[in-house]
Amino acid sequence: xxxxxxxxxxxxxxxxxIGKINTGKKNAIxxxxxxxxxxITLDNGGIKTGVTVILxxxxxxxxxxxxxxxxxxxxxxxxxxxxxxxxxxTIETPIVLTNTFSIGVAADALIExxxxxxxxxxxxxxxxxxxxxxxNDSYLNDMRGRHVKKENIFDAIKNADAExxxxxxxxxxxxxxxxxxxxxGSASRRVAFENRSYTVGALVLTNFGVKDDLMVxxxxxxEIISNLCPVESIRRDNGSVIIVLATDIxxxxxQLKRISKRAAAGICRTGSYIGNGSGExxxxxxxxxxxxxxxxxxxxxxxxxxxxxxxxxxxxxxxSTEEAVLNSLICAETTKGRDGNISYSLxxxxxxxxx
Numbered sequence: 001x002x003x004x005x006x007x008x009x010x011x012x013x014x015x016x017x018i019g020k021i022n023t024g025k026k027n028a029i030x031x032x033x034x035x036x037x038x039x040i041t042l043d044n045g046g047i048k049t050g051v052t053v054i055l056x057x058x059x060x061x062x063x064x065x066x067x068x069x070x071x072x073x074x075x076x077x078x079x080x081x082x083x084x085x086x087x088x089x090t091i092e093t094p095i096v097l098t099n100t101f102s103i104g105v106a107a108d109a110l111i112e113x114x115x116x117x118x119x120x121x122x123x124x125x126x127x128x129x130x131x132x133x134x135x136n137d138s139y140l141n142d143m144r145g146r147h148v149k150k151e152n153i154f155d156a157i158k159n160a161d162a163e164x165x166x167x168x169x170x171x172x173x174x175x176x177x178x179x180x181x182x183x184x185g186s187a188s189r190r191v192a193f194e195n196r197s198y199t200v201g202a203l204v205l206t207n208f209g210v211k212d213d214l215m216v217x218x219x220x221x222x223e224i225i226s227n228l229c230p231v232e233s234i235r236r237d238n239g240s241v242i243i244v245l246a247t248d249i250x251x252x253x254x255q256l257k258r259i260s261k262r263a264a265a266g267i268c269r270t271g272s273y274i275g276n277g278s279g280e281x282x283x284x285x286x287x288x289x290x291x292x293x294x295x296x297x298x299x300x301x302x303x304x305x306x307x308x309x310x311x312x313x314x315x316x317x318x319x320s321t322e323e324a325v326l327n328s329l330i331c332a333e334t335t336k337g338r339d340g341n342i343s344y345s346l347x348x349x350x351x352x353x354x355x
Contacts, residue, residue: 006165011326014350016217018326019319021312024188027323029201030162031188032246034058034287037203038160039170039184040152046338048141051106051148051156052170052184054095054203054244056285062118062128063293065090067302068285069256073264077240077279080107081131085283089253090291093130094157095283097171097205097242099137102148106132109153125293133281135207135240137174140337167331171205174337176239177328178222178271179211181335181343185328189316191249193309198249200316202263206328208239208278213271216326216353222271225349240279241267243321249313250288250303260284262314266321 011018012027024031034057041050056066068091070082080103085091093114096106110130115121121128137143156170165184166172172183188201214222243263251259260282267280274280289302305313329346336342 006163008166008331010166011323011330014330014354016326018217018323019315021189021191021316021319024190024199024201026162027188028186029054029188029203029244029246030164031199032201032248032287035201035246036160036162037164038156038158039164040156040159041169041173042147042152043173046142047145047147048174048335048337049099049102049137049143049147050170050173051152052097052172052205053153053156053160055157055160056091056246057287060117061094062092062114062121064290065092065293066285066287067251067253067256067289067291068283069253069260071257071260071282073280073282074274074278076277077134077281078103079133079281081129082281084129085131091131091285093128095244096132096153098132098134098148099141099143099171099174100134101143101146103132103134105146105148105150106153109150112150113154113157131283133242133283135171135175135205135242135279137207139176139341140335140343141174142338166327168333168335172328172332175205175207176343177206177325178209178214180329181332181345182206183328183332185324185326185331187320187323187327189320191312191316193305199247200249200313200320201246202317202320202324203244204321204324204328205242206325208241208280209270209272213273215269215271219353221353224353228349228352238275238277243282245282245284245317246287248287249305251286252302252304255304255310256284256286258310259313259317262317263321266318267325269318269322270325
């Protein structure tokens with residue numbers, strides 16, 4: 001049986017075990033020590049949206065940055081902060097996920113939160129780089145109403161915990177994946193080198209895919225449910241997915257870039273072909289070492305994993321990403337949103353798939 005988060009039934013609880021590597025205790029991104037996730041869900045009639053935040057650690061992220069990298073699988077997206085991550089190889093704020101039209105308010109809220117936490121930003125030291133990623137939830141959500149407010153970002157940061165819900169929550173409230181109800185999903189894997197165990201965790205915001213293409217652990221689930229699901233099939237993938245990878249393995253930003261590229265394989269194992277109008281963005285970070293904003297050492301020693309051992313990490317990324325997508329689907333609830341549009345939960349068809 002799978003280990004539940006917030007008492008939710010996840011894909012392993014249906015007897016579907018993804019991959020070969022052992023999971024972490026919670027089978028979630030928060031198995032990486034110090035990482036926390038927080039949600040604010042806005043669910044009222046045609047308002048189906050929200051905010052999800054990922055905290056890389058519990059300290060001051062600006063003063064103690066984490067090494068990071070990002071990878072654009074397909075660039076149909078409106079994210080904030082990726083250029084500096086790619087250039088400097090660090091993250092210095094919480095990571096915020098929300099809907100496309102809320103990236104501005106989310107970035108503004110992150111800036112306000114960070115300058116309130118650090119009275120030197122913008123005065124005696126540099127500016128701050130807010131990190132915000134988005135997916136388009138307009139099928140279920142009144143996105144034009146721009147209902148996400150700054151206070152929602154503040155509250156999501158305040159609510160962040162090692163235990164968190166998946167599915168139709170936070171930024172995932174209005175998302176649709178494989179023409180079913182998508183949202184937030186997570187998973188983790190444990191890898192060992194020289195008798196020391198490390199964790200690789202993934203969190204996804206899923207809003208992509210064509211129903212007929214859905215694969216569940218190699219089963220052509222989309223074809224099985226196509227005659228059962230009252231959603232007319234389409235031929236194009238016009239969605240998006242955000243993947244956040246966390247690990248405690250000592251890695252350089254170059255190695256983080258390499259593992260972030262492997263998330264694409266995890267997405268494709270669930271059936272995606274990564275369409276022209278779909279934005280697939282990956283952010284990866286390690287908590288193994290912090291880059292101090294006020295470090296005075298002229299030379300900083302940074303440990304890195306031996307390159308010959310990266311295959312195990314690549315597999316861990318692929319497996320945890322694949323399982324996180326399936327958890328986002330199976331944890332989500334059937335949702336009726338804007339203009340009566342409906343996205344049905346995978347739970348309504350899982351029995352037929354298991355047959």
